[in-house]
Amino acid sequence: MPTSITRIVIPVYRDFDILDVSGPFAMFNTVRDTAGISPVLATDQPGLVTCLQGIEFNVALALPALAFSDAIWVPGGFGQGYFDQFSSSGPLVNWLKTEGPNAGYVCSVCTGALLLAAGGLLAGYTATTHWQFQQALGMFPGVRLASGYPRYWIDRNRITGGGVSSGLDASLATIAVLSNSTNAMYAQLLNQYAPRPPFDAGTPVTAPPEILGSFLRIFGPGTTQVEKVVAAFLQNQGAG
């Protein structure tokens, strides 16, 4: 049995990605008893929070003050609810600015990395994000991008995951860091995480060109929008 509890605070907001939260939450929760790892959802205004996919989560906990033993896991998102987090009054970024430095580990998956960066938590660190948003992450001063499309990157107490499903690999690595590899392998076995996708289209270098092309036609404007949002955030910050 664990001798102490490591609470992993997962802040959610409108338009968070459901898999960014649920995959890691499942992995962490698996070792709640064996490793003392305790994931909790929290949000600015407790109540129903609608994810990007339209499902409503009932979240009871307000974003808490953090003790040193806590870890933060920031999920990515997309759409207006995500973009709004970068406004000057965005409560999540302000919480990250205030509480992030008190957290034992600061983690993200997917576009959650851009929120960490907006909270000033990635300056001087190497990090990764969803393959499509690496350029946007690189706009933040002092953030070094990990090369390629890693599933996660660990730089001291910062653990950042790649896009969406990367959260499964990143959360297992995080369990190993927070406790040990025995607990991480236990979580992997329970969740039968021996992945074998029926296709090999998970990154822009392995996806067939026509798949990547159709993705960029549909999602290209989204990327531009994220870069505009980040540029506006940085400009406001410079002016502030």
Add this chain to the structure above:
Amino acid sequence: MPTSITRIVIPVYRDFDILDVSGPFAMFNTVRDTAGISPVLATDQPGLVTCLQGIEFNVALALPALAFSDAIWVPGGFGQGYFDQFSSSGPLVNWLKTEGPNAGYVCSVCTGALLLAAGGLLAGYTATTHWQFQQALGMFPGVRLASGYPRYWIDRNRITGGGVSSGLDASLATIAVLSNSTNAMYAQLLNQYAPRPPFDAGTPVTAPPEILGSFLRIFGPGTTQVEKVVAAFLQNQGAG
């Protein structure tokens, strides 16, 4: 643009596994516009439904009558809320008995396969489930177990996934079956599903013996409990 909508009904119940639902929901939702695949959650009594990991989902839709074009995706679970589904008055199993035969495709992940079997939907089919519960699935008359620990198994219009995270691979295969591989690869790329777990402990044959041993010590009684529940269900059915 798709010419028709394929609604995938995902019935949830107390103690469903969050990753069994969220991973496939994310994959399906990704191709909502391109493939006309529309995942929806439904439940016996609409309102808050608490998953195995303790998170509350707000589910508005009651278990619907199914048109032929619909598919069913039954998630697994564990704990009392899952066991209760096998009682003679379990609304989900009764819904599966009535509506399952009207569904175009009948799918599951993890211990959801046992619910399909209880609904009489796997007799005469080859199927799979979480590695730990294959024996329990094999107790249902007429169900043939796929050998090994496949991520999913397709037998005519039945698609059954292995344990928990298998739902990611199974849902991509399901997208390919319901529409085409182009849409499946699009979902894979968007969700950056190029998995690379930091350990190789995802099945009982690859996990180190000490990990498997500790799993069986903790989870062994759970397996026994599922087998008891299935035995009682089959006995009641025989008596009915």
